[in-house]
Amino acid sequence: MSLLTLYNNINSFLVIGAILFGLGIYGMVTRRTLIGMLIAAELILAGASVNFMAFNRFTSPDPVAGQVFTLFIMAIAAAEAAIGLSIIIAVYRQFKSIDAEDTVQLKG
Amino acid sequence: MNPSMVISPSFFSVDGLVGAVFLIMVAITLIGGLIACNSERLVRSVAGLIVCFVGVAGLYYFLNSPFVAMMQILIYVGAVAVTISFAIMLAAPEEQKRVGPSGPLVGPFGFATAALLAGGFSILAIRTDWKVMAKINDGSVKTIGIQLLTEYSMVFELISIVLLIAILGALVIARGGREG
Structure with a gap:
């Protein structure tokens, strides 16, 4: 197995999906701003999609199911981004900040 | 092989x-x-x-x-x-007031969590012996279109309703507190 034949192997795609997922988790934990967290969530969804497409290409008997699933993930991600960003804009209007630690109105 | x-x-x-x-x-x-x-x-x-x-x-x-x-x-x-x-x-x-992580431990613990998850999934993926099955169709754009409108038609309709509601909800939420 050399570096140049990695594209023909399911493991390389699964490892890339896992690394994207890990990057997303890292960003989600360490980011302070809500928009940064949303960007990290997009990375997590990209990792999941890469996994679905890898299984679709290499192991699944029906090569349509994974592609349709990835298309639906894209649609859900678009809906999530629209709702999340409008919530962030509403929060900014209320608190004049998008820092996740400034939105503490209910804190006693 | x-x-x-x-x-x-x-x-x-x-x-x-x-x-x-x-x-x-x-x-x-x-x-x-x-x-x-x-x-x-x-x-x-x-x-x-x-x-x-x-x-x-x-x-x-x-x-x-x-x-x-x-x-x-x-x-x-x-x-x-x-x-x-x-x-x-x-x-x-315009100026992000505080950019870095919110505490001294967030960065290392976040990195440890992410590394643990990514490494664990990678080891799991490499050690598993994935079975390859014979394809039952070619997975072309034509097949995707036919299956989207037959086998997955219900999901297709539902996802369009979800998108419509998401757009309307985004408009309502973002317009809500607007003065004037």
Whole structure:
């Protein structure tokens, strides 16, 4: 197995999906701003999609199911981004900040 | 087993060049992901996200799905990233007051969690012996279209309703507190 034949192997795609997922988790934990967290969530969804497409290409008997699933993930991600960003804009209007630690109105 | 998986191809053969393009796509994806979750300014973070999505579209091309690769660029790069840039311009303050992580332990613990998850999934993926099954259709764009409107038609309709409600809800929420 050399570096140049990695594209023909399911493991390389699964490892890339896992690394994207890990990057997303890292960003989600360490980011302070809500928009940064949303960007990290997009990375997590990209990792999941890469996994679905890898299984679709290499192991699944029906090569349509994974592609349709990835298309639906894209649609859900678009809906999530629209709702999340409008919530962030509403929060900014209320608190004049998008820092996740400034939105503490209910804190006693 | 395909003999090209065992014998390493020369770099200047067709197989070798395809492998090199794949490695470039992987590098684009990972560098974009690193920029997206590490840069100090949100605009650079979105730019890294765009780079990462272009790399992922290249990976989809390697997975025999040019249609999904095009949709990835259209939807993610063309719509989602532009929406996020709009939100940054509308909501982010000019100067981020505090950029770094909120506590001294957040960075190391976050990195440890992410490394544990990514490493665990990678080891799991490599150690499992994946069974390859025979394909029952060709997975072309035509087949995707037929299956979307027959087998997955219910999900297709539901997802369009979800998108409609999401757009209406986004308008209502973002307009709510507007004075004047």
